[in-house]
Amino acid sequence: MAILVRLDDKLHERRMTLTELAARVDITVANLSILKTGKAKAIRFSTLEAICVALDCQPGDLLLYQHDDTHPNP
Numbered sequence: 001m002a003i004l005v006r007l008d009d010k011l012h013e014r015r016m017t018l019t020e021l022a023a024r025v026d027i028t029v030a031n032l033s034i035l036k037t038g039k040a041k042a043i044r045f046s047t048l049e050a051i052c053v054a055l056d057c058q059p060g061d062l063l064l065y066q067h068d069d070t071h072p073n074p
Contacts, residue, residue, distance in 0.1 A: 002068040007036045010055050010062060024054040 022029045
């Protein structure tokens with residue numbers, strides 16, 4: 001996976017549970033868990049914005065691009 005989700009790190013920094021964040025963002029814990037584990041295929045900008053507001057952070061604090069050598073560049 002080329003995009004790493006660092007939601008767990010930010011939750012730990014903010015001393016917030018996944019359940020608490022889910023309530024603040026108005027998203028199910030199951031969907032938030034899918035995002036947290038990196039299994040999500042997409043995220044809506046409105047959801048990303050709500051997470052950033054709740055955690056007082058920037059999108060770059062949550063998402064990290066890591067070059068994936070298994071997919072060569074064209």
